[in-house]
Amino acid sequence: MEFSSKLLERAVNEISQLPGIGKRTALRLALHLLRQPKEQAAFLTEALISMRNDIKSCRECHNISDHDICEICSDSRRNRSIICVVEDIRDVMAIENTGQFRGLYHVLGGKISPVDGIGPSQLNVTTLVEKVRGGNVQELIFALSPTMEGDTTNFYIYRQIKDFEIVTSTIARGIAVGDELEYADEVTLGRSILQRVPFENSLKNN
Amino acid sequence: MEFSSKLLERAVNEISQLPGIGKRTALRLALHLLRQPKEQAAFLTEALISMRNDIKSCRECHNISDHDICEICSDSRRNRSIICVVEDIRDVMAIENTGQFRGLYHVLGGKISPVDGIGPSQLNVTTLVEKVRGGNVQELIFALSPTMEGDTTNFYIYRQIKDFEIVTSTIARGIAVGDELEYADEVTLGRSILQRVPFENSLKNN
Incomplete structure (x- = not known):
């Protein structure tokens, strides 16, 4: 040009x-x-x-914020004993938009990816483990993308916190609501059968 | 969000x-x-x-420039008697990239488009007519996009300068009708300048 x-x-x-x-x-x-x-x-x-x-990074959860502590972490009505672990702030926004989660978040800032040269030390893992060690956390929800990197990151964190007395869970992986079964990929469909939930539960959750 | x-x-x-x-x-x-x-x-x-x-607009040709007179207009090696009329500065860049044109440009700043509320008074037509009246111009090449708006603009200008003793031409229609000038490949665009045809001919061919 x-x-x-x-x-x-x-x-x-x-x-x-x-x-x-x-x-x-x-x-x-x-x-x-x-x-x-x-x-x-x-x-x-x-x-x-x-x-x-x-712009600041929230001292508690590493979410993007205009203050030292973000609006979510400083909201006294939220359940401080459940922490949802996500990759980046777009995931916080996506989950907040659902209106289904009233706990707190922890933003890792990425996921472990040797190909991209991203190791655990570049992610906000230490502060998460410290939070768990603090003793106020009852449940950790892993809400990373269901990819190999996401699974690796989940497992890396899990190994560090498995000796503490807390519940760990991952967001359900299955067929998207409204999707046709026949168009779902085999892995997702297979997992959605293996990890099927009681029918009564599916009624409650809607 | x-x-x-x-x-x-x-x-x-x-x-x-x-x-x-x-x-x-x-x-x-x-x-x-x-x-x-x-x-x-x-x-x-x-x-x-x-x-x-x-950023400035060239006083002579209305091309975008860092100076009052742009590099093309102030280049003494260029043929000052041929003026290529274009819609906007992207067209100047596209034609310059072909290396096929050694004259000067005149950037209209758009084309007549009643739908978008653009009339001749919003375009740099007056300064073009004055240039022709000045007597140093021997040829005017219309290089607007081959669309209805482009043709309308060509014809509007042509009516104002047809009584002066100059040659008018349009770039050859090697470019598909309806395509934007800036997306044409260099060879086609370059050839369309070399094989420009008298404006009257382009009217016949429509």
Whole structure:
């Protein structure tokens, strides 16, 4: 690409550093910003700057927060004895949207993945084990993605906390509500049969 | 979407104002920026700010430039008697990439489109007519997208300059009707400039 402006070229290069955004898309976005009033473009850059500089990680659960302790951890109505372990804050948002969980979270910040060079030391595992050691936790729910990396991470954490007197569980893996059985993959369908639940339970949960 | 941080929510809202970027993608981009070092995020915002505030429109051809006169218009080796009329600066970049054109450009800033509320007065038509009236222009190449709006714009300009003694041409229709100019491959686009046809011929062929 030949640019008639170094300023434009620099902006396009920076935008195309973002994941999933190529040079053409970056150019389209840059030209869009140029057509906007200066104030509009300033709203975007100010929002990005203050987000990057002022956002905090919750001291308790590592969720993203505007305060030292996030709104969930500081909510006295929530059950502090159940902790749901998730990969990242998008999972917290997804579970919060269901309205089905009233405990606390623990955000690992990823999952163990040797291919990507991510080991346990890069994840928030130590603080989780300390929480369990503290004695106030009764149940740990593993809510990681049902992939090999997720299973590995679950197991790594499980080995460290299995000697404490707590219940550990994983979110149910099975056929999505509303999905046709015939389109489900074999592994999921097989597991949903092996880990079948009493029919009465399925009625209660709806 | 429930956000645990107002700063994050604001950033996601601003990012999702960009064309073609929904809330989920905006969240993914925001979280990516949060994982980057602060300097890296600052590179992006600084590039956007200086682009938006300092970029200029070339006084001669309305191309985007870092100076009052763009590099193309101030290049003494270029043929100043041929002007290629294009919709926007992406088209200038696309034609420059072919290496087939050594004249100057005139960026209209869009095309006549009643549906989008864009009339001739919002385009850089007056300065183009003045250039032709100046007497130094021998040929005008219409290189707008071969769409109805492009043809309308060509014809609007043609009516204003047809009494001057200049050659008018359009780029050859090697480009599929309805396709956007910027997505054409270099060979086709380059050839379409070399094989431009008199404007009157293009009217006959429709």
